[in-house]
Structure formats: C-alpha cells, structure tokens
Amino acid sequence: MPVLTATSRRELEVHRFPALVYALVPLAALVLQAWLPRVMGRYAWFDLPLVVVIYFAMGRPSPIQGTVMGCILGIFEDALTQHPIGINGVAKTLIGFLASSVGIRVDVENHTVRVLLTLALSLASSGIYFFVFRILLGLSLAWNWLDALLVAIGNTVLALILFPFLDRFRIRD
C-alpha cells in the first residue's frame, strides 16, 4: 500500500488552466486594480494582482511559475505608479515563491487554509513592500499599518469569492 505523502498528493492535484486564463486573468486583475479605486474612492482596500498571484502560485507544484508571475505583475503594478519599478516586483516575487512553496505542502483546497494563507501572505507582502521602500532604498514613506491590515482583510474576502470562481476554469483530468 503506497504511503500518501503531501508531495505525492499535491502532484495529483496540480491545477491546470487554459492558456487564455493565464493571460486574461492577470490582465483583468491589473485593469480592475487601476480602475476600481476610481469608482470606490478611498475604500478600495484590496490588491487584486496579489490575490491572483497567490491563487495561481498555490495551484502549481513548481515555485518558478508563481515567482515569475509575481515578478511580472509586481513590475506592471509599479509601472502604473510614480514609484521606482521593482518595489512591488520584489514583494510579489517573494510572495509567489512562498505561496508555491506552501501550496506543495498543505492542502489548499480547504477554504479555511486558503483564507488564512491569503491573509498571512497579504500582510507579508505589505511588510516586504515597507522593507524595500524604507530600509533597502532609504526613501521616506509615511506608513499606516491599519491600511495594510484592511487591505489584507479585503484580499481575504476577495479570495473567498474569486478562488471558487477561478476553480471553474480548471481543466479536469
């Protein structure tokens, strides 16, 4: 009787999507992230590209995919601001790698796990952003941790809605 280890279990549950989903979902996340704050004003407490990075990274056994996706989305997010390009890039690269690494070891089909992971990774992303901006680059930045917490909660709520929706596009073996 074969022993069902975490790795072997995850290898059986690799999430695959049509190529169009890999192209359109990150693009839609970027566009909506840029457009929705104009509609919602100061209450836009979420980071859609980060949620998308976490979702795709958790579903694949190779951390490279999550790392590269995080890097690209982070750089494009930076390009839409007036800040140096690479701050969000570094943060989301690390988050993509972490999400992939965690996704191999735990069962990410469980909603509670997904929610807790999204909350923790969102806070980690804010922390990395702050570290790169203030410590690594030495730039002045007034920081509000309450905003970071609200964004993490917003991401968690979005994950609860978005993850089951994206699961519908998964290719079943």
Next chain:
Amino acid sequence: MESFFVRYRNPLVLLALLAAQIIGLATQVHRADSGRMSLDPRDSGGVRLIRLWADALVSPPERILHSGGSSFSSLWSNYIDLRHVRQQNQQLQQTIDRLRFEQAALLEDARQGERLQRLLNFQPQYLYKTLAAQVIGSSGTTQSRVFYIDKGTADGLQHDMAVITPDGIVGKVRDVFSHTSQVLVINDQSSGAGVILETTRIRGILRGNASGQPQIVGIIADNRIKSGERVLTAGGDQIFPRGLPVGVVEAVARDPERDGFVNVIVKPYAALDRLDEVLVITSMEPRFPADQQQDMAESEAIKGAEVQQQEAQKKASAVMAERLPGLIDPNLPADQQPLNDSTPPPPVAHTVQPLHPDRFTPGNAPTDNTQPPAQGSPIQPRTP
C-alpha cells in the same frame, strides 16, 4: 554541475529575479544634497519604456470600462433620473442671470487690477487656457496617489502642467504618453505645491501624509492659524498659478520631527478621490474666453450708456440754467453772475410790526399793479 542547477533551480530563479530587480531599483534612486535618498524626478529610458508598456496594456481596457460606465450613468442621469429637473433648471437660470451681472462687475475689477499689475511690471495671470480631460484610471495602490487622464502629447499636454477643477487644484502632470497622462495628486507624499494662507499670509509647501490628507508642512507654530481659513496657491512653484483655491484649514498638528513647527491639515476643495473630469492648464497667457468677452462688451456698453446719460443730464442742466431768469445776467461778466457770486447776500431788512395795522401795512394792501413796490419788499426777478 548540471544536477546542482536542476536541484536548486527554484531558489536560483528566485535569487536571479530578486537581484535583477534590486539592481534596477538602485539605478532609480540617488542621494540628494540633504543626504537623504530621493527618487529621480525624470525616468530613465528603460524605466519609461516599462511604464509605456504598462500604460499601453492597461489604458485601452480602462477606456472601455470608463466609456461603458459613462454611457450607463449618462443613460441613467439624462433619461431616467429626471425628478425636480425643471425646478432646478429655473433656479439655475436665475442663478446664471445673477452671476452674469456679478461677473461683469468682477471683470471690470479684474481688468483694473490687470492694468495696475501691468503698471507694476507684474505678469498678469487671471485667466488661462485649459483643456478638459476625463479620469480613466488610477495607480491602484494607496501608497501612490496618481491617476490617469485620457489626454496626452497628442493633445498638447506636457510635463508639470497644473491640473485643476472648478473647485480647486488637483495636482500636476507627472508623465505624458501619446494619448494618456499620469497626474500626481496633491495628497501624495511626493507631491509639493506652494500655498499661502489667505488671512495670515503664511506660506508653506503642501503635500500628502500617510492617510492621503494634504497638509502644509514645516510651518513655524503660529496662534493665528485657525480652522476654516482659506488656503490658496502661492504661485512660486512655477506650476500652479497664484491665487487658485486649494482648500480650508481643517486642523493644526504639531510636527513630530521638529519642535516649534506645525503641520496644517488642509481639507481640499476638490474631491480628490472621486474625480471624473479635470482641467489641465495648458497655457498661462492672459486670455478672456468668448462669453466673458461678450460680457465685458455688454459691461462696456452699459458703462458707455451711463456716461452718455450723465452727459445728457449735464447738457439739459446747462440749457435749463440758461433759461432760468435771474440766474444768468447777460450784462454781467461770468465771474459776477449770480450763480458764481460768492459774496454774502445783503441783509434783509426786518419790517417793524405796527401796533395797529392799516391799509398801508405790507400784506394788508389791496392788489394793485400800478403802485410802486414798497421799500424793503423782496426783489422781484427781472424779466429779459
């Protein structure tokens, strides 16, 4: 060796990506004269290229979303939600009529001020050439308070042009692409606008804080600064023209970094987080729009008519004065005319009241034109 790369390919890819981005970041910041690290105000070629790609990727869908949203809201507001519109229209018409009169008067003052400024060799800057633009997107993060508008170099926009609304200032154009531009809002931490408090005339620099509220930083504590005082642009930053409304003082907070200094929190007039349309000041040359020129012409016409009316009244007075008997004596020189005679009039002799009035007493005599006038009676005007 091959097994090393295969075995550690995941962390190696991670390290390569991180190293590349950190090196890229290092090229985008520099140490300022003050010793602090700061951003390069202008992007290098590579960075600008990435921003261009991001804009090209995100702006077209944003335009579609924006036009779709605008069409829906237009359909709703123009065809469905029309309650009380007629009443509002009447009120607005009355307001417009009143404002047109006030505007004509104010324009006269403005022209006078302009003339006085020209006398003092100041550059007159009252009215500006502006371009309307629609907000189509934002940066998507609260750490960066910028937004995108649907006008770019093709429409004549340039770097550092002021962006305003009729309510107050909004920000400045930071980056310009062919059909879009990035606007840095005044409540961003990296923005800066020269402002002045209207009453106390205290000057300072306006920039955003962590919560996205604009504040005037580095002001020496002053008890005269009160809530509700208006804040205007000072005009010294070469971006915003002088005298534009910014907002009102909301609170005064102690500067945590420097003793004796305060930060003045400003409530902006413009709704910075809910902007739909903005105006970009494309030229600061003095210019009067067509409708204002028409108002000025009307004002001039009214003024000319008033002058003509006054002249006509003077002329009529002169004719009347000529015709009035006794006031002008043709036999006397001009300086001795009764109108111009400044000598005091001769004293009037008071008649003694008789104890027993008879028919010779003035006032009791019968009317008789043939009798000579009695002594001491008032002088009758001579007829010509």
